Amino acid sequence: MRTLQQTTQEVLDLAAKHFNVPVGSLVPEDDFFKKLGIDSLQTLEMLSRLENHFGIELPDYEVQGVSDFKTLAERIQSRL
């Protein structure tokens, strides 16, 4: 079982790869809309990738209103 810290790191690495920014340039507190300059639709694409990676389903309501990696990682962790 992953720790929250591991999950968070995997979320950051995957997001960096997905949006083509240097791995390590993102931190848990980052607002992904702002930091990556993405819109809600691109966020949904990122979520699908995270779901595949972690082998879970994240219902849309779980990520409603979430805009930072830290909270996103916590929501993922609760479903692992």
Add this chain to the structure above:
Amino acid sequence: MLDLSKYQSIGEALRDSLEQFSNELCLIEADREREKERLTYGNFKERASPLSRALQDGGFSAGSRASIIMTNQSKWLISAYAIFFTGGVLVPLDYKLTPDEHWQLLKHSGAAVLITEYPIWRQLSASAGRAAVTNVQIVLVTEAPANAELAGAQRWEEFRGAGEPVFVLRLRSDTACIVYSSGTGGHPKGCMMTHENYLEQCVALTSIYPFWPGVRYLSILPTNHAIDFMVGFFGPFTCGATVVHLRTLRPEYVREAFAKYRITYVSLVPLVLKNLQKGLQARFDALPAGQRKMFNVFVALNKALTKSRPRLGISRRLLKQVHEAFGGELRAIIVGGAFTEPQTLQFFYDLGIPVANGYGLTEAGTAITVNDLKPFRADTVGKPLPGMEVRIINPASDGVGEVSVRSKTVMAGYLNEPELTAETIVDGWLLTGDLGRFEGAGHLQLTGRKKNMIVTEEGKNIYPEDIEAVFESLAAKEFCVFAANYIWTARSMTGEKLVLVLHLEPGQQYNEELRQDINVRNNRLLNYKRIHGVVLLDEDFPRTASLKIKRNDLAERLAKLDSAAAILPL
């Protein structure tokens, strides 16, 4: 289709639809690749009647108000039907608002009943905003887990009354819905929409984009939004068509749904449409040179053949693969909520997929103008719908002025805001605050905004006043939020931004600490409500005797600055 001229209320028309189309397929609901259920109109009635009865048993009666805060799903429509059947007023709220914003609007609307989903209720019930709201007497939550803490709510699935509910007739002039076009700040703008507004709008819209049994509408835009309420609920129901709901809006499942459910119509916001365009363009660009050349020939041929009007049969044969990706039955994509760039509209039309763009605002009913495709005009928002009088007030030499509308679809007014209503509806004409002109063939072209607001590509209306609270007690002498376009009028309906205007204390510097504070506060706002930059003004803001900022005067002063240099990005 029902003859809506004979009806007084939404509830009356829907009641007859369920009878008339009893055996037709009404709803399909799917979650990812899993289809959850299919309901006929007869099944829909069986689901709705016990809810209507239970509402009546709970004291819900003519004029009582009930709010729905839910994602798009069958229980949204079943609940709305029960509210209308029992003579109630529906308050549909955007599920994407924050819990505090929800409570604020629930209080303002005077809703006695709240119908919501368990995950939303979990947040609502824990929110501090709940304490100040005493009008909500009954809370119904859908899909709560077996052992869930309901915090005073009841399970929607168990809220069933025994016996037949009693139908309650409302008149055309009665309020059917209170729809919030904005206003989670100081002045919530609750548009009081009458039954007549909806009945007339439905007739007008379906005269151009008809529904019939067998038509399948994919409901993606939130149903609280005027467009989905009309074309994803009332319109198809009065024609016996089918509405398809997806419980997740991930692009891959939305794409699959087109083919899987043979979708006829879908409504999208411009952002999603542009995303589809991007995806298709990437696929076209990836074609080997020979195939690409061939493809371009077919597109050119399709363009020539559809110049005067759409010819779906021909387009589907010429560009088979493109149309099959959309299920092969798509007749039109309805786009709304915000301005759509002409090149995006043209891109789809050239592929033989008409995009029904138009122009509307909540206050005027769903739509004021719609592109009738005869011929398709990407550079306009179409012609006024039947029953709509549209005129341009005080046009300049180029014909551009404020767009105003008179029609049976215009709202009765803003709830509890007689002064605002009187400023907005003058001598029966609704002043839209949008700027535009009519071109030679009678099509409306929008050129900008007169009002201090922005509309995002996701179709969100943002009023600067609504977000100012987050900057309260900021270390500055005074501040004000504006739509940049309102200060520096741009002949554009896209790419609009909000700016924070700051007047610092004497000797104070705009330093990193202040910038960080603004950033932190800005990040508390939902992403689409955030300010884009800061404008520094070294003079006192003009104010009224009661010390309110004279926004118009301030905007005039700011307009003298060079916008490119004045806006400091965050």
